[in-house]
Amino acid sequence: MTTKLIFTVSVLIMLLTILFVWLFGLGTHRSLFENSIISAWILTTALYAFLFVGLYRGFKLKDNLGKVTRTYTYDKVPEPAEFLIEIADSYFGAVIALILMSGTLLVLLANMLVALWTGILVFMAILYWVYYRAIRFAFKWSKACKGHIGKSLLYGLAFTVFYSIWFYCIIIGAHYLNTH
Secondary structure (H helix, E strand, O other): OEHHHHHHHHHHHHHHHHHHHHHHOOOOOOOHHHHHHHHHHHHHHHHHHHHHHHHHHOOOOEOOOOOOOOOOOOOOOOOOOOHHHHHOOOHHHHHHHHHHHHHHHHHHHHHHHHHHHHHHHHHHHHHHHHHHHHHHHHHOOHHHHOOOHHHHHHHHHHHHHHHHHHHHHHHHHHHHHHHO
């Protein structure tokens, strides 16, 4: 089993979860907390089923996704030169200063966008490490569980609880903080 296949299945499960929550929530007005719990339950059930089947069949995980992160270099944002202060005394200087400050703001905006995309890539790398490395660790036990339904059920349940408890803690904690 490859990480590309797991990634594809994960995206499919997430899309189906969103579709499920949306379709079955059309007639009712559930809160964000309720929808989050339903989504987490669906994802946890899918993770348990995946781990159980993988452990029972003896899956081994091969990482073929490649490098998720890239190294980005940031250019320093140019600081306005001191001569802008002298030029800004005149009307023509004010127009030039406005153009230069607009350019500086564009550079700042571009760097903010680069920082945002870098944050997204770092978040994806964190998810990659936690999710795929965790599944790889779980599948290290597949040799002991292969063909043993009881061991596969037990190990699958243990890993599912261990890997999804943090998500429930975040949802319940956010709900608690929001209501108090």
